[in-house]
Amino acid sequence: MKRRVSSFQADRLLLTTAEVMDLLRVSRSTLYRGVRKGIYPQPLLMGHRAIRWRSHAIQDLVERGVK
Template sequence: MFHGLFMDLGNIYKGVSLGDSIMQLQHDSLLRLPEVLALIPVSRATWYAGVKNGRFPRPVSLGPRCVAWRASEIQRLVTEGVPGAL
């Protein structure tokens, strides 16, 4: 569904120039965990531990067993880095 939306860390959004930001888009996209982990190279367990302790953004619930993350929050994490990281 979102496959190919994010190409790499330098070209954040398909069809948007490098100077633009996802924050400027009218609607915020949602990313499922595989897309998030493609951008933030940590394990699934490390990601969820970081969500639990506040290091990574909290997901948006899409259903009883389905969550996603706001693309703008992941973009901010990629751009600004992880809070408290060395």
Template structure:
């Protein structure tokens, strides 16, 4: 049986924000979750491991989270 990964664990594994996760799902570049209950979803570990294996080829076109330094400069309007 395939293990189910909940959102909090998924975000820590991948290292992205919740909004980036939902942006990627909306654009079709990230696996959709499965419904576990009325208010609960999760992702099959197999779907996530398959996605991670193909990650280098998927990086083009994905919105990558800013590093702390890039975010600071973007906020203050200074160049990197």
């Protein structure tokens, strides 16, 4: 059973690069090219190899239809 997330919690969720690629339907190279061009938001560096993305920023892109 899926767990529902309130909008308050959703603003604080972090996504992996794979999840972002799936939501935006883009490849890794396209995602990072978009970051460099300012199309996509900057990821958060959580550690040496841990990169996460703010879910609300990605959801905004999906709602606007940005690819």
